[in-house]
């Protein structure tokens with residue numbers, strides 16, 4: 001009777017493997033330095049971990065009711081200009097993300113260069129299952145208001 005105890009173990013393994021292949025995995029966060037990360041992505045990731053991670057968390061999940069998610073956020077569907085403007089100038093007042101209302105303060109990052117904003121926005125638009133095109137420094141320059 002050696003085989004019997006192995007069956008539940010196999011069933012468990014199948015469950016774990018099946019669970020890992022679901023759409024809601026965050027394999028990028030589990031292994032941020034995975035092979036194939038190009039220098040531009042690494043730069044965006046470094047900027048994210050330096051400037052954004054305290055509120056939006058390493059896997060972009062945010063904290064429901066306090067900090068909205070970036071992973072799977074329907075706010076990102078509104079186009080890159082709105083995302084760039086939010087990063088440059090922050091956001092205050094009620095905002096609804098994925099059906100949950102937030103009313104916090106997102107600080108602005110206008111002190112970052114166009115290249116840095118483009119890198120970090122490209123990072124959030126292409127991480128954790130998000131799959132939007134990269135943003136260029138010229139796109140940031142186009143959104144940034146002229147110096148006063």
Ligand code: HEC
Pocket residue numbers: 048051052053054055056066067068069070073074075076083086087091092093094095097102103104105106107109120121124
């Ligand atoms: C101090 C906490 C904090 C930091 C740091 C922060 N955010 Fe936010 N962020 C917020 C809050 C709070 C909101 C919602 C603002 C509101 O309620 O009006 C938000 C909203 C957003 C949104 C729009 C809503 C969404 O979830 O899609 C984006 C995009 C975003 N932040 C990106 C960033 C990026 C990129 C950085 C780093 C450069 C960053 N944030 C840094 C707190 C923060």
